[in-house]
Amino acid sequence: MFNRALVIFLLISSFAFGEGETNAKVIEKKPKITFLDSFVEFNKMGGIFIYPLYALSILGLAYVLERFFFYNFKKKLWEERLLNDCKNFEIKVQELKENVEKSNSRMGDVLKEIFRLSKKRKKLEELDKVLEMEVNGQINELQKGFTMISAIINLAPLIGFLGTVSGMIAAFKSIYQADQVSITLVAKGIYEALITTEVGLIIAIVVNFFYSLFVQKVERFTQMTVEAGENLIERIVENEN
Numbered sequence: 001m002f003n004r005a006l007v008i009f010l011l012i013s014s015f016a017f018g019e020g021e022t023n024a025k026v027i028e029k030k031p032k033i034t035f036l037d038s039f040v041e042f043n044k045m046g047g048i049f050i051y052p053l054y055a056l057s058i059l060g061l062a063y064v065l066e067r068f069f070f071y072n073f074k075k076k077l078w079e080e081r082l083l084n085d086c087k088n089f090e091i092k093v094q095e096l097k098e099n100v101e102k103s104n105s106r107m108g109d110v111l112k113e114i115f116r117l118s119k120k121r122k123k124l125e126e127l128d129k130v131l132e133m134e135v136n137g138q139i140n141e142l143q144k145g146f147t148m149i150s151a152i153i154n155l156a157p158l159i160g161f162l163g164t165v166s167g168m169i170a171a172f173k174s175i176y177q178a179d180q181v182s183i184t185l186v187a188k189g190i191y192e193a194l195i196t197t198e199v200g201l202i203i204a205i206v207v208n209f210f211y212s213l214f215v216q217k218v219e220r221f222t223q224m225t226v227e228a229g230e231n232l233i234e235r236i237v238e239n240e241n
Contacts, residue, residue, distance in 0.1 A: 045192040046199065047170075049163030053156060053199045060152040060207040063145045067214050076105040077142075077221040078228075083107070086231040093239045096232070106142075107225045110134040111232055118236050127236065131229040135222060142218045146211070153208045160200020167193025 043050055071077065085091055085099050100111045113134050114127060121127055171193055 042195070046195045047163055047167055047192070049159055049166060049196045050199060052159050053163075053196060053203060056152050056156050056159070057199075057203045060149065060156075060203060063149050063152070064207060064210045067145055067149075068210070071142075071214065071217055077217065078107040078224045079103060079105045080224075082111070083224055083228045086111070086228040086235070089235070093235055096235065100232075106138050106221065107228060110138060110225050110229060114229060114232055114236070124233060124237050127233040128230075131226065131233060135225055135229070138225070139218060139222060142221065146214070149207060149211050149214075153204050153211060156200040156203040156207070157197070158200070160197040163196025163200075164193045167196065 046053075082099065082103055082105070085096055091099075097115055100108055100115060103109075103111070110131065114130055117130050118127060121130065168190070171190060
């Protein structure tokens with residue numbers, strides 16, 4: 001009888017202590033933090049200036065994607081083959097004209113206009129003026145949106161810095177009003193204030209990277225088209241003479 005009672009006591013004790021440990025684990029378990037919770041907390045720490053930065057990031061992404069598809073999928077900017085044909089004096093002017101007519105690039109559009117106006121304008125200076133006007137017209141189209149992209153690159157860090165200044169003012173105000181100043185209080189205010197500067201710099205760096213690529217494309221187009229145009233004009237003038 002005693003042995004049975006002892007066994008029952010041990011079983012009940014082990015069950016009770018086991019359940020207590022399980023409950024303790026449940027109590028100690030921390031709630032899972034989701035990405036949405038982290039994002040909301042991040043926005044709160046960034047303050048009101050984080051939202052203009054989000055607007056700039058969306059606007060910058062839209063312009064970058066529009067220019068990217070414009071340069072790479074709408075129409076080719078230049079053709080190496082066409083440039084080589086203009087520099088190759090073994091190719092006759094009529095054959096060169098046929099090659100230019102077949103071209104579906106912006107360089108080809110400029111050269112087509114030179115051929116078209118060469119019927120009325122025979123002098124070298126006049127054709128050079130045509131080349132300059134046509135290239136400038138293409139550059140204006142290629143540079144659409146550059147003003148807004150430059151504005152985003154300049155504004156994003158400034159708004160971020162303004163948010164940091166505003167956050168620092170609030171942080172020092174809370175320090176001034178606090179009865180006891182601690183390192184945690186100071187660090188928390190500075191940490192929250194610097195968030196907008198970080199976001200602004202990230203936006204400016206990313207947009208500026210793509211902006212530099214776009215500028216390089218436009219410069220490359222200008223260089224190659226002017227070179228092809230000058231060679232073509234020289235060929236046309238020599239053929240007329």
